[in-house]
Amino acid sequence: IDWPQLVARAKDALDKLGVSINVKERVSNLGMGERQLTEIARAISMNVKIILFDEPSSALSDEERERFFYMIHALKETGVSIIYVSHRLSEAPRVCDRVTVLRDGKKIDTLPMDRADEETLIRMMVGRDVGEKFPKDETKGGKEVLRVKDLTIYGRLHHLELTLHQGEVLGIFGLMGAGRTEFARALFGIDRIDKGEIFIEGRRVDISSPTDAIEAGLGYLTEDKLGGLLMQMTIPPNITLPSLRRFCKFGFIKHNDEKETAKG
Structure with a gap:
């Protein structure tokens, strides 16, 4: 796996959302708002048409909630x-x-x-x-x-x-x-x-x-934010994992295709 390139492209996906997150940080170390935004980036990378948000702001701070509302309106515009x-x-x-x-x-x-x-x-x-x-x-x-x-x-x-x-x-x-x-x-x-x-x-x-x-074409962000993420992994795999089957051939992951999806 070309980790430097994967990290760079995952950062591009987050940048498109106007989000500044250290993509090398473990998801377990992120705040609830940052985890939520990571899940949104993952859903967008899958080109979903409909997203279900289940109690998305329950664990967010006031600042994170305002940023999340901005993200909702940005998604509507797309x-x-x-x-x-x-x-x-x-x-x-x-x-x-x-x-x-x-x-x-x-x-x-x-x-x-x-x-x-x-x-x-x-x-x-x-x-x-x-x-x-x-x-x-x-x-x-x-x-x-x-x-x-x-x-x-x-x-x-x-x-x-x-x-x-x-x-x-x-x-x-x-x-x-x-x-x-x-x-x-x-x-x-x-x-x-x-x-x-x-x-x-x-x-x-x-x-x-x-x-x-x-x-x-549906995406789902659960009420239990921890249940929707792999906490032991970094941001790029969390973005691409739900559609991993699309990138497998004969039991092997097509990493170049996976990186392109993470890039968004």
Whole structure:
């Protein structure tokens, strides 16, 4: 492995995100915000179309959170679509175009952010019916990139339906146990779906494993930030490892191709 070249190209990938991180540093020594940005660089290197963020700011400092919000808007500008799962209501207007509230594994409603102030979201989360006061918004965004129909995991999620458009951020909010993380895990193929359909750019896809999700163009940043990284390794392998199969031939890694991907 040409480590100097690999490190240089990984640095280029991070530079494109406007991030200054010592790529020779072990991931275990990075702060939570830097680990999160490393995961984003990895997702971008895979050319994913949709990224799921599951409680991404839970362990970030105020400074890291501001940098992370900037990164979200930068991703939107590149046409990446985002599902942002969080219980922090104050973050919704910072990053989301629309917001969906879950309660007891069910979708309560989807609202545009100009109709979803914090008081309204709280009312939806705790159970007061405000469906008539805040009707569903029919405004058309970019092209539809994701549609979930009747997604059900018995006893946990019940007939969830939502759509996501190109360049849009759709927030998923709810109290603890409402089904936020369960939805993200099901969509990425970590947990088995009992019923429902998933469409990517109008094409029905069967996602029964994370491998299926990656091949369909989804990326997933978990609620457990440590669970998404190899802490004993440096940044470059963390960026390229999820798509390692693309760089293997007869059991050997094609390092030149791997380096090009790390470069971005």
